[in-house]
Amino acid sequence: MTSVWAALPVFMQNGLIAVGLLGPLLLVGALLLRGFRPWPLVRALLWRFRWANLMFVLLIAVSIGMGIGLIAQERGLRVGTAKAAEKFDLVVTAPGSELTMMLAAVYLQPAAVPLLDGFAYDRIARHDHVAIAAPIAFGDSHEGAPVVGTIADFVTHLAGDPVEGRLFQRSGEAVIGSAIDLKIGDRFTPAHGHGARAEEDAHDGFEIEVVGRMPPTGSPWDRAILIPVETVWEVHGLANGHRVEEGDRIGPPFTPELFPGTPAIIVRATEFWANYALRSEFTEAGETMAFFPGTVLNDLYRVMGDVRQAMSVMSTVNQILVATAVLLGLFILSRLFQRQLAMLRALGAPRRFILSVVWGYGVSLLLAGTALGLTFGFAAAALLSRLVTQRTDILVTASITWSEVTLALAFLSATSFLSLIPALVVLTRPIVENLQK
């Protein structure tokens, strides 16, 4: 049985799950509505109590929308962060918190981190299985965008596609991320530091010219300005990693004695398999620490997974509360039109017809609320994605998937089934008593 299920295409599995979830609803509907036409009365009741009905629909919609929107957002964030770290196979830093180092080196979150010296860099860069060893030097900014020192090979690796313009070829040139509001040919002076504490005039006299623009990467690097690492050192009055006789040359190899230090080195191995060997080789007590950002993210996701479970539980509890509120609401509303229902019974309407009217009324509210909730969820996920992307530059594309639709269908099916209760309670009320109210 399990193998038959596994052999089915995903769309068929999803379809069967949907049918299974909606089964009770469809069955109850078919049994109640067969041979009757309750919808004109359902429409009349919906219109009569339109404001109360609207509140119910909104209550259901907000509950469902929040639940599925947050879950979709959490998934989108995970996918976005993983995608943003794709180009960072192995990161080598000074020993410390892997998470802090990853946030600083991969997601460009400002942090004070210790530096690796030129000998450590040289050992890594000269390793047989290292294709790229890119120093990452940060600490400056321009109008809020981090100015990051690195090497041209890393820019090519990060960009993937060719850059617009060209790569930097000498100190004082820059390649900007796709979201930077500068044009090729523009010149700027970097500020020292980030944010409100940035010292705008600390590097007066140094001008950097934009010579290229990277295509979008969906990572915080879209809002970064990449300059030769030598330029970062020079504007801080440090050696630039090269002997005087090397002239204006930039990029590796660097002279270890003249290498002022770098907070992190992004390593790309010649072969994928070599990454594991490099990680253990570059992890030396007290010297360097190598880690896979993907592994750190996985650890983070594990923690987030607990949060997600908590969110799911909260979302379920929330929906149970809303379902209870809806049922109570149906009890109250059905009391408001019990005279009309008593009149129908006095005219000879069968009990099943009365059931179909009250149930149809409740299900209409639930259906509208669920459909609107899915729309709300989609909108909430899109809005949150945009906000997160704006704030972190991690491209988050949260979308409502089949699992969210399944959640909504489960809610609809369960509450539709439960809405039989107020419908049945209506039938227990004495006709004569209700007629005389």
Added chain:
Amino acid sequence: MGLPLKILDLAVHAAGRSLLKVPTLDVPAGALIGVRGPSGAGKSTFLHALSGLTEVEGSIRWGKTDIARLSPERRSAFRAAHVGMIFQDHLLFDELSTEANASLAALFSPAAKRRDIARRAADRLDRLRVPPGRRSVASFSGGERQRVAISRALATDPAILLADEPTASLDRPAADRLIDDLVALVRQSGKTLIAVSHDPHLLERLDRVLTIEDGALRADSLAETT
């Protein structure tokens, strides 16, 4: 045609209290019967018993059917097939059109009968001079609303028409016009009408008037009015 009514040892109780006792009553098919009496005397209880809306002791035989012996669901089916009910305050759905209100029974009737019910409802609305059109009944006068309610009661072509104070919410001219139309329509179709009313104008137009006091049938006279 209407159905004859034969009541024997009818008693209605609620919470251990006797609400109504009618030892015997015979009403021929097609008769127009009024029921009067002070408020709380048991008139409405009598009407509810005749329609099978309350549990009773004794026998209420409409034609060959003793509704006192039927289950609630079968009494409901009996009402749908044979009884038309008119309420004091109309009980219309304001959100529905005149036609939809008048043909309400079509919503829960077998598909084969729906067309007939709709056609008959339209005919009764026309004969009771209800303004045509599909506008909502919310803006109708009390008289117009009661005419829609009567059309609704007659749309299933019931043999029995039970009316609870049909003119109580109307002014005199509207009540008189309604009485004219109602009596003419019922007499023409030969239905059995039992109307609870305080309205002497209505009672004097009926064949026979019953008086109920203190939960018991006290008097039974031919067109006797106060």
